Amino acid sequence: MSRVHDMGGRFGDGAVVPEPEGEVFHTDWHGRALALTLAAGSLGKWNIDVSRHARECLAPKDYTAFSYYEKWIGGLAALLVDTGVLDRDELAGQTQAQISALAVKKLSADQVAAVLARGGPADRQSDIAQAFQVGDAVVTRRIAENALVSGGHTRLPTYAAGARGTILRYHGTHILPDSNAHGLGEAPEPLYAVVFPASELWQHPEHPKDEVVLDLWQSYLAPV
Structure with missing residues (x-):
């Protein structure tokens, strides 16, 4: 099921217009x-x-x-x-x-x-072991939906579902939004910065050598 707010990488919404330099609020x-x-x-x-x-x-x-x-x-x-x-x-x-x-x-x-x-720091202690190291090849879940709550909140965007990337950085263990958004507890788990080539995310990227870095939780990922 598509989600109306999951607009990243979607065609047909027009160009991204940068905000004027130094302007914080329009009104x-x-x-x-x-x-x-x-x-x-x-x-x-x-x-x-x-x-x-x-x-x-x-x-x-x-x-x-x-x-x-x-x-x-x-x-x-x-x-x-x-x-x-x-x-x-x-x-x-x-x-x-x-x-x-x-x-x-x-x-x-x-x-x-x-x-x-x-602020509101989201790093927590966790018993879940770190499964990946910097440089490891990984693939995201083929379906980007919340695996705990049907139609629930998740930080895995649809355009990155089923994509292959490489672990760029390990952030430690952090609150899992998929659980925390629905009263199921913080459920902290390892969080990684994962880098994806544009050619892995889109069929006809304008700049194939560009890269996109996403912060993704361990339960979103599998080894290649």
């Missing part, structure tokens, strides 16, 4: 959309993988019509309702505003810089 509300998403994330009701999957679950007609930050706001609205932070009437401004019990978790202005600087 003021884009910055506010980012701030709202980060602030709501500090409530601790979901993780980054759940947040990404919420955007992927937007209705196809909305996903294709929305701009980048409209997708962020659409995903955030769904998360706020799905996790019980707000109900639909509150979100629509149709009920009297109440102070939430989650207000104690809000970030004060003097906390923001430190929280953003700290």
Whole structure:
């Protein structure tokens, strides 16, 4: 099954237009959309993988019509309702505003810089042994879907499914998004940077000698 958000390497969507040098947000509300998403994330009701999957679950007609930050706001609205932070009437401004019990978790202005600087490290200890070394030839799963949850979140793009590449770097063990996005635990496993020739990914690449590097989890890969 194709996924509307899995657009990498797809033909027919037009050229990639680089952003103007130094321009971060096109309009003021884009910055506010980012701030709202980060602030709501500090409530601790979901993780980054759940947040990404919420955007992927937007209705196809909305996903294709929305701009980048409209997708962020659409995903955030769904998360706020799905996790019980707000109900639909509150979100629509149709009920009297109440102070939430989650207000104690809000970030004060003097906390923001430190929280953003700290980030959300995803490296974890794991009992799963490293299966590949730098220079090893590997092949990705032929089907790019989440192997744990039907229609679930995954970081293996469709255009790289069944492709042969080479291990470029070992990143250590990291949270598996396929599990973490669905309440199944962090399930950390080895993560690798894998390099693929363009000719392996596309039938008629414009520049066959180009290479694409993807960060891929061990369960996505098999030895050649």
